[in-house]
């Protein structure tokens with residue numbers, strides 16, 4: 001079979017995340033290139049028809065066609081599996097990853113590889129906008145039904161699982177976009193497993209630097225590698241990572257082969273390059289975000305700051321337990337001045353990019369009520385905790401005094 005599996009040859013499992021991010025898969029090139037080269041090719045040649053047959057059937061390792069697999073893609077997959085599966089690997093558990101052409105391709109196909117017509121999926125009430133779109137607009141066309149649960153209501157998930165015995169999956173995101181809502185992953189996994197359902201967690205905001213859901217019992221992690229993992233805002237890609245290696249190799253592998261949501265080798269090469277600095281970038285993102293959160297919390301123009309690293313966050317204790325690496329680089333805050341104040345702040349900030357997306361080295365800011373969520377009816381938006389004055393801030397790795405300086409001048413204006 002195609003080799004999607006993380007098979008570390010020479011880095012001890014006890015070594016740290018940063019060492020894995022730098023070294024996994026490097027130094028394996030046939031020509032001994034120092035940095036893993038890019039195999040920007042659609043197909044691969046063989047000397048004999050039997051060679052192709054042996055590789056295509058999986059009897060022999062090798063590459064036949066880039067839609068199926070490619071050395072540059074496989075390299076980045078091994079690195080992602082190493083990071084997300086670090087703790088499991090230390091227990092001798094194998095973790096595998098598959099990269100897709102976008103985070104949404106990873107999310108949609110992770111679901112469709114597990115849930116089929118007649119099955120049910122239980123969703124966390126608050127999800128990234130396009131994930132919400134996939135579950136509401138697309139998944140029903142495949143004959144899969146869904147319902148929602150509020151992870152903060154005791155018994156809510158049990159109730160949904162009871163009402164829908166055909167539940168195949170529970171889908172969660174923590175911290176959730178854009179309110180930084182925290183879900184207790186270990187608790188969700190225990191409840192879901194008791195009913196035979198798997199849990200998929202979107203780990204895009206936290207990244208494996210802050211939290212590793214597979215170690216907490218989550219079955220499948222999905223990532224938008226467009227964000228922190230690549231880190232420089234130059235690619236769109238996503239990944240599915242799991243210790244259910246049959247699921248990755250057989251079920252996800254079938255989708256990749258026959259539906260073809262495959263990534264470009266060039267994007268995977270850039271992803272791999274970005275991953276080399278992943279740990280140091282995340283250290284800075286987390287440190288800067290905490291300083292910004294603490295600075296904004298007492299500000300007279302700010303109603304409240306939503307950041308799991310603040311003791312005032314509703315689920316700080318859960319976050320502190322399941323995010324040992326840090327609380328991430330994403331925060332939101334509510335301006336007292338509502339819609340007008342939100343729009344004004346967007347116009348006066350100088351340092352951050354006014355743009356959707358997140359997790360890049362530079363700070364990025366957006367105002368959901370006037371931008372990403374302007375089409376959502378106001379009552380629905382408020383019910384989800386997205387108030388008129390809510391601002392989402394992806395704190396970059398700039399010098400933090402400069403970020404504070406810019407925030408102060410924009411809040412004054």
Ligand SMILES: *Cc1c(COP(=O)(O)O)cnc(C)c1O
Pocket residue numbers: 102103104105128130131173177202204205223224225226227236237238358
């Ligand atoms: C960006 C994002 C996605 C979608 O990823 P794309 O690479 O844009 O397809 C999914 N989930 C979260 C939390 C995201 O931030």
